[in-house]
Amino acid sequence: MALTFQSTSPLGIPQILCQSILLFLKAGQLLLPIFLLSVLSSSILFSFYYSIAPIPLDLADKISILLKETKHRPPNLLPSIVNDLKSFSAFASVIALFSFLSSLFLSLSSIHTFAAAYTDTDLTPNGLLHRIARRWYETMVTRLYAVFLAVGIALLSSFAIASVALVSLPYSIFLAFHVTFLYLYLSTRWRMSLVIATVEETWGIGALSWAVNLCLGNKKRGVALTAMMVTMKVAIYGALLIGLLMASDPTKQTWMGCVVAVVDAAWNLYTMAVYTVFYYECRKSHGLDIIGSSVVLVRVNAVAY
Template sequence: MGLSSKSMAAASDRLVLPQILWESSKLPIKSGQLFFPLLFLSLLSSSLLFFCYYSIAPIPLDLASKISILVKETKHRPPDLLTHMENDLKDFASISSVLVLFFFSFSLFLTLATMYTFAMAYTGSSLTPQDLLLRIARRWYQTMVTKLYVALLTIGLGVLSSLGVGTVMLLSGGSQVVFGVGVTLAFVSLFLYIYLLTRWSMSLVIAAVEETWGIGALSWAVELYIGNKRRGMVLTLMLAVVKVAIYGGFAAVVMSSGPEPSGTPMSLTYVVGAANAVWDLYSMAVYTVFYYECRKSHGLDYAGLSAALVKINAVIY
């Protein structure tokens, strides 16, 4: 899938960052009544995510206390300490695996529905609830595979970065030079993650909107990203800063409330869950607009793409 020679002429028509953010904020209104079910599902998913904190947190906290006893106590350990630790690990593994599967499935449905709805709204194409459900039924597998690729790439980058930075820090031995190398490596890893996250997020839009998916969507995102790296990275950095602030605020209140999860005010959970849900929807709107901006920068007509999708869907359905 090559890039058009019209890209140089289209460069002058590109939206600047404030315009992308503004256009993204208008997509919920353009989506009409379809936006309200998406907002409800996002609020539900985010609320459940934060409420799971109350059900899961006691297990790792209890396990951490047992590990502390295991390390500090050498003579007066409880005889069944290791058995209790094993049971805690089994409970945590069983609960977390179910929750990961549930939230991945929920996120898959919400991502596909939201990005396709916003894409049709941005291009001015009509979309009914029935059309949206049919699109989800036809593209859930393709979007799931693309999302799995993104998840595995994210985990792989995180593990490699952590191992690299951790190894350098352990070998520093108090050396300021080696420590500085570790800090530099951490910033480079963060820069690389922001750079790649923009492309990976755009690949999810491609999987939802176009007919390519998986490696094809990731490869097409790489091509569209050419000439748009600076805008994409700044957008991702801005979205990430707000996301970190949401979770950081929640973590700060949790830590100030004491080690027990029950000490965290429930009202805070509602507020943080709502903020997280709204920001997730807005982030998907931003990446949807950015995807079409990347197409436009390469001289590709998004109106033609939308018309082709309508014809394809009409034939298939």
Template structure:
């Protein structure tokens, strides 16, 4: 099935179309893949570097929760050591997070633009790609910050709701009778909202709208597409959790015996970085296909421009968007 088909694609068909999309990207796919691998490797290496310091802080804090407490004269020295470790962790983590945030931002714009043009059968040059990045990176940044704030807001409201449910009983306890359904509700609410938020990033790259406009457009496009979008995000998140779960299990197995040599530890960190990078690239392809499926479901079909066929890029709603 091609992008010009008027038949709606199912979840498995969207996943299959997305699987073929990177190969259709041609010469741009390999550089994008290498840059994604480099970006995630940098993040993984930073985490590997601060992991011993984090474990050291945990080891230093553990005596404070035991009885009897450490001798009073040793406490100031202990607190100074903890403060020193936390300062180092904060410096390294903040620098790594900042570099990764902006690297992933430019890669997000480049990847979504490459996939969106590839999906409609348009060819682009390196100059066009760089021009699109220069024009859309700031607008995509604003959209991404909105998504980050909304995600933090959802996490805060969820934490407050869980605390309210826990404190409503005497003694404070989160009953499985209410806690189980509530957690399931939170999971599906996150999947539902996360799908719209991820699609708003594709919109910020492909359309002329951004920020609140991209978020509003994702709400409109998501109408009648909730089930497909939520199931797609469920699949993507499940595999992502499996990747980190396998990494955590490997680390736990390694720590159970003699400490593995640093080379083996680096291989495990490099493995999870590579798997995460590849899966994130595939996730962008999935949301690209889903974005166009949402457009088609709202009557935003292909229009002819000169001798070529392609999707129009306009904001919703507008008279020009419905041809």
């Protein structure tokens, strides 16, 4: 039975979520190796997090001892703190690099797969690898722009909220609420730019600018979708933390980590499917035509016969 995604009226949040599920069915066997790679990536990341977790906890204890006014400090406390900082920086750098590269590859492969499924385009494994090889640099640069923007805004907003909290706690809560909404909106645009850089010819600043245009008139749907995706992501990591704290047996902790890794991998792919559907929905809301697996930046109403 063929699955169709053509609709003339704008889709609501439930319809977008349902169509994203249908993309999994339509993607077929091409999605299975991507899912397995996603599970492997999540498992490696969770093992990294689990191995690095004792370092910041030990570092916090040592810093608290250093800040206390006592004459009974260990003589080698400061060098130990420096060594912990070096170890944590080295581990964190490896984790960040692996997370960025694996996320980039999985994003490229899943977006191309879901875009082909959405537009009824035949895509073979060799064709998928060819598309990844053709667009990896442009998508990587676009993702780096988004990462730098996210880090910069996070630092500025944290400084602003902390400064306001010194004067008035209610105002800091009010500011934090608006900053959260702003982050959800900007995150929607950044994730949209990743889809744009993958399936279109524009990238970098051009993809970020095009995402702004496509989000016009679609802000509420986009923010709602991003809020749902982020909330579920936080719930997955929260479940892992609770499970690790409750399960004292290492075997149970391992099984808990495996289950959460599978759920996290599936949710990452589903998130890509959601933003792929939302991207095409935004195009249709602006009257832009979709032809095959590529997109043509022409308004339908401007074509006359």
